[in-house]
Amino acid sequence: MDTETRILEAAAELLAGSPAGDVSIRAVCEAARVGAPTLYRLFGDKDALLAAV
Secondary structure, three states, X not given: OOHHHHHHHHHHXXXXXXXXXXXXXXXXXXXXXXXXXXHHHHHOXXXXXHHXX
């Protein structure tokens, strides 16, 4: 599985488990086992990540 897919799946899983529908970039990075710079390089910001999910 590539890095982008891991991030998207981690974000989707965290969003599904969040009653408020909000997750932190840190939580997504930890779940996907990537650093924040990798996430920002691929998605730009949190809004773009959530839009991709």
